[in-house]
Amino acid sequence: MCVASSRPSYRLEDILALNAEIISLSRVELPLDPHLGRMSKELNGRLRRLGEDLAQRIHAGQSLDEAIEELGTGFPPMYRAVVTAGLRSGRLTSALEDIAATARRIQKVRISYLTASVYPAIILILTGVFGATIGMEQLHQMRTVCETSYIPADSHIYTAIDFFLALRPMFLALIPIGTLMLLLIALLQVWPSSLFLGDGIVPWLLPGARKIARNCQWAMVFDLMGLLLKHQCPLPDAVRLATAATGSRKMTASGNEWADRIEKGDVHSAPAELTPISRWLLASKLEPDALAESLSLAGQRYFAQARRQSLWIQNQLPIYATLGIGGIVVVLYASMLFIPWISILRYVLIPA
Secondary structure, three states: OOOHHHHHOOOOOHHHHHOOOOOOOOOOOOHHHHHHHHHHHHOOHHHHHHHHHHHHHHHOOOOHHHHHHHHHHHOOOHHHHHHHHHHHOOOHHHHHHHHHHHHHHHHHHHHHHHHHHHHHHHHHHHHHHHHHHHHHHHHHHHHHHHOOOEEEOHHHHHHHHHHHOHHHHHHHHHHHHHHHHHHHHHHHHHHHOOOOOOOOOOOHHHOHHHHHHEEEEEEHHHHHHHHHHHHOHHHHHHHHHHOEEEEEOHHHHHHHHHHHHOOOOOOOOOOOOOOOHHHHHHHHOOHHHHHHHHHHHHHHHHHHHHHHHHHHHHHHHHHHHHHEEEEHHHHHHHHHHHHHHHHHHHHHHHHO
C-alpha cells in the first residue's frame, strides 16, 4: 500500500472538476475503467495527474473508495467519507453530487474571508514603505533646518526628531509583516485543504477566523451525517466518518466518543450544537431519512452562519482596518511632520 503522506495533495477545485467527470460517467452507467483513464488524457496539469492516479488504481482492480483511500492526503477526508458511503449504498452519483454542493459552500466561505483579509495587509505594507522613506526623509530635512537655523543642541526639537527617527525599524518591520500576510492569503487561495478545517494555526492567525472555523466544522459534521444517513450508512459510522472528515483531532475524538455512546444505546447525550429537532429525532429513533433531513438543515444553518460572519468580516474589516491602522498612521505621520516643524517655526519666528 502506498504511504499517504508521499502522495501529492490536490486543490479542492481540481477534485470537484474530476468529481463532475465521474458523475457524468456514473449517470450513463459507464465503468470507470477504462473510461476514466481515457478521459484523463484530455485533461491538463494537476487534474490530468489526479485522473491518471485514480485510473491506474482502478485498472489494477481497486474499487473507487480503495483507490481514493490509497491516495491518502490527495483527497480531503470529507470526500473519501462520502464516496465510501455512496459505494456502500449503491448511490454513488447522488453522493458525489451532494459532496460537490457541500464543498462549494465551504469554498464560498473561504473566498469571502480571504478577500476581506487583503486590505489590512496592503495598508501595513504602504505604511511601512512611506514611513521608512518619505517620513524619514522629512525628519532628516527638518534636522538639517534646525542645524542651519542655529537651534541649540539641547532643544526639545532635536529630541522630538530623534524620537521619530528611532521609529524607522518599526516601519521597516511592517513591510515583511504585510507581505507575509499577502503570501499567506495567496497560499490559502490554492492550498489543497480547506481554510476552516483541521487543527492548523491559520484560524489563530487571521482575525475572526476561529469562530468561522468552528461553525464550518459543525456545518460539515451535520451536513455529512445527513448525506451518509441518506445513503444508508449506520448512524455510529456516520458520526465517525463525518467528524473525521473535518480533519480536527479534537472533533474526531469527540465523534468517536459520541459514536461509542450511540452503539451502547445512549442516544440522548448528543453535542450541544445539535438542533432541538435533531435531538428529538435522534432520541425517538424514527426513520433515518427524517433524521438525515434534519441534520442537513442543521448543517445548512451553520454554513449560513459562517457565511454571514465571513460577509460581515468582508464588509467591516476594511472599514475597521481603515479606522484602526489608517487612523494610527495618520496620527503618526501628522506628529512626525507637524510637531518638529511647528516647533522650528516657533523658534525661528517668535523671539525668545
